[in-house]
Amino acid sequence: MPTNLPLSGQNIVLTGTKMTHSVSSHILERGGNVYHLPLIAVQEATSSNDGEKLSKALNSEWLIFTSQNAVEAFSQKLVRASLSIEKSRAKIAAVGEKTASALEKIGFQIDFMPSTYSADKFVVEFPKVAGKVESCLFLKGSLAKATIKEGLPFPVDEWTVYETIQSTEHISELTTLIQNSKDATIIFASPSAVNVFNKYVAPQTGWRGYQIAAIGHVTEQALLNAGAKVDVKPEKYTMLAIIEELAKKKGRSS
Known part of the structure; x- marks a missing residue:
């Protein structure tokens, strides 16, 4: 795979209940690695x-x-x-x-x-x-x-x-990925996922050393309340918009 793609080398983690084919394709086509490690279930x-x-x-x-x-x-x-x-x-x-x-x-x-x-x-x-x-x-x-x-x-x-x-099935895998990854982005789409992360993962990893993305201002506020710094929040509250914003952000920093 070309190394000049906007998300090349990035590990993108989705913490919500669903991961659609269109979202995973968006990440892979831009060079990123996609992980679906849900923190909540319905x-x-x-x-x-x-x-x-x-x-x-x-x-x-x-x-x-x-x-x-x-x-x-x-x-x-x-x-x-x-x-x-x-x-x-x-x-x-x-x-x-x-x-x-x-x-x-x-x-x-x-x-x-x-x-x-x-x-x-x-x-x-x-x-x-x-x-x-x-x-x-x-x-x-x-x-x-x-x-x-x-x-x-x-x-x-x-x-x-x-x-x-709450779903704790993937806590260990998520924690290990964060601790061993040099370029990880954790995407939160709900305050519920933020709460589970804050309870089980953050005590082991802290809220630093990886990029944090939020869908929506309510999720953003939940992250801020937990002590996190939100790096990416698109104006349009969709998963595809956040992937595009991540790609643009990487391009600007290159």
Whole structure:
């Protein structure tokens, strides 16, 4: 492989739950080595009244999704209940391109996406589009903050459709990689991953000696609170944007 590629020799570590082919290809094509060492895992949250909640969701005026995980959990519930989204009267609000893409794959059309993929920007922009809303349901994860429920000027029901749990399976491998690598970049996409790293990895490695990248200002703040220095945070809150920013940063420093 050519040694003049922008990420040549860099070890790029993804700590989130997913690694798509497009992301890994972006890293490899630019000369980097890619490691998927998730610090969190997700699982669908189920309950005996899921059928009742599904019916309510399909009859809501608006459904709000802020993650692919929520879309996947919702889709699984629809399949088990043998329900089709064709029966839905709801408009769809999505935060993030990947979330929107996941919704479109199961047949939804996106009616609103905020200009910046964050909940605090969402609560500012969404009311201007939605107007007066009588029934709104936010499908969320167990660790979602109250930003959407408390930030919108109309009542918002919430449904926790998945749970986020810490994953320690890759702690040893991640710690060893950091300690032995001369050029590592750790990418964080959520405060949850930051918390696990801070608890299990940072006590052994510290927050220095490697590059830290954050997707989104909420994740950035979690890193700063933990004592880390954030080296890269793209304006666009996507994984592909962060890879591009890493490549540009390496090019500027060469």
